[in-house]
Amino acid sequence: MLSFLPMRSSPFRIVLSIAALLASAAVTAGPITWAREKLGLKPEAPKAGVVTAQPGAITLLLDQPTRLPVDATAPEAELPRGRSYFRRVELSKPVDEALIRVRVIAQDSAASKGRTVFKPLLYLLDDEGNVRETVAVDPLSIDIRPFQTTELVGCVKVKQLSRFLVATDEKDVGKAYESGARSSVKASSKGGFYYSTDPVKVKLPYAATGEVVLTVSAPSAKLCEPATAESGKDSGKKPDDKSASAG
Numbered sequence: 001m002l003s004f005l006p007m008r009s010s011p012f013r014i015v016l017s018i019a020a021l022l023a024s025a026a027v028t029a030g031p032i033t034w035a036r037e038k039l040g041l042k043p044e045a046p047k048a049g050v051v052t053a054q055p056g057a058i059t060l061l062l063d064q065p066t067r068l069p070v071d072a073t074a075p076e077a078e079l080p081r082g083r084s085y086f087r088r089v090e091l092s093k094p095v096d097e098a099l100i101r102v103r104v105i106a107q108d109s110a111a112s113k114g115r116t117v118f119k120p121l122l123y124l125l126d127d128e129g130n131v132r133e134t135v136a137v138d139p140l141s142i143d144i145r146p147f148q149t150t151e152l153v154g155c156v157k158v159k160q161l162s163r164f165l166v167a168t169d170e171k172d173v174g175k176a177y178e179s180g181a182r183s184s185v186k187a188s189s190k191g192g193f194y195y196s197t198d199p200v201k202v203k204l205p206y207a208a209t210g211e212v213v214l215t216v217s218a219p220s221a222k223l224c225e226p227a228t229a230e231s232g233k234d235s236g237k238k239p240d241d242k243s244a245s246a247g
Contacts, residue, residue, distance in 0.1 A: 050213055057088040062095070065215045067105075068166060070118055072209060080131055081121060082170025085209055091216065094162035102137045103213040104152040106204060117152055118210020119172045123165040124158060133158075136169075142179040142202060150202070152177060157219055166212060177204045 050065040055073065060066055074085040091098075100122065106115040119140075124133040140152040179202040 053087070057090060059092055060089050060214065060216055061092050062098075063215065063217050065213055067211065067213050069211050070166060070168075070209055071211075074209075079123060079165070079167055080134055081167075084121075084167040084170060086123075086165045086167035088163070088165055089214070090163040091161060094160070095216075095218070097157065097159050097219045098161040099155055099157055099217050099219050100137075100161075101155040101215040101217070102153065103143075104140070105211040105213065106150040106152075107207070107210055109205070109207070115150065115204060116207035116210065117177055117204045118208075118212060119168050119177070119206045120212055121167050121169050122156070122158075123167060124161065125163045125165065127162070129163075131165075140177060142177075144179075144202060150204075152204075161216070166214070168206070168208065172206045173208050175206050177206065178202070 050067050052067045053069075058066065058068065068087045068089075070085050070087055072085070074087055076083065076085050079086065102120050104117050104120060106117050109116045120137045122135040122137065123131045124135060126132040135156050135158060137154040137156055140154040143151045143153050
């Protein structure tokens with residue numbers, strides 16, 4: 001808490017007190033929106049590109065793509081749709097309506113030679129921190145191209161957004177994402193290389209942990225359009241190593 005100093009205190013002590021406040025806020029809440037407002041500074045602007053969230057609760061800026069690792073170091077709790085690791089996200093300012101874009105990054109599996117993905121589930125919280133709505137990011141579409149990591153992409157529109165949890169449905173762990181058959185692709189890369197791919201179907205197991213990139217923005221007239229037109233579907237069967245492998 002910022003304490004008032006006697007008039008005889010030197011300017012140097014005042015500067016140290018403000019610096020201690022800023023350091024404490026940065027450790028606990030990411031972007032120090034509250035402190036900036038108290039000091040009369042302009043709101044922090046989104047940075048170019050994707051930023052990686054620090055451990056703990058996250059203060060998210062609108063239009064700022066933010067990478068969230070949801071791994072074994074994240075908190076774990078019994079949630080409405082089962083036990084899950086989760087990350088807590090709070091907006092720098094509440095919004096009446098928002099578009100949440102989600103990119104799920106495929107991860108190398110320690111248990112097999114394939115890759116896994118984290119199926120995101122959003123728990124919207126009320127002012128008391130209780131779950132008021134559960135939102136599944138559905139459908140998810142696959143973005144699989146040479147020279148880049150395989151991703152699942154999707155988005156949802158929500159109302160009255162202030163804070164939420166990113167978790168997964170416990171029942172989905174062990175099931176899999178299965179893409180439709182993608183046509184062959186022939187194109188040139190940015191570096192001038194020419195590449196082509198064969199038609200392919202991809203099956204990716206859902207894991208209890210993973211990594212997602214979130215972008216919260218103002219609502220748009222059209223829903224998000226994934227990089228590919230193929231939407232996947234859930235498979236109730238646990239995939240074997242051969243069918244689960246993906247580039």
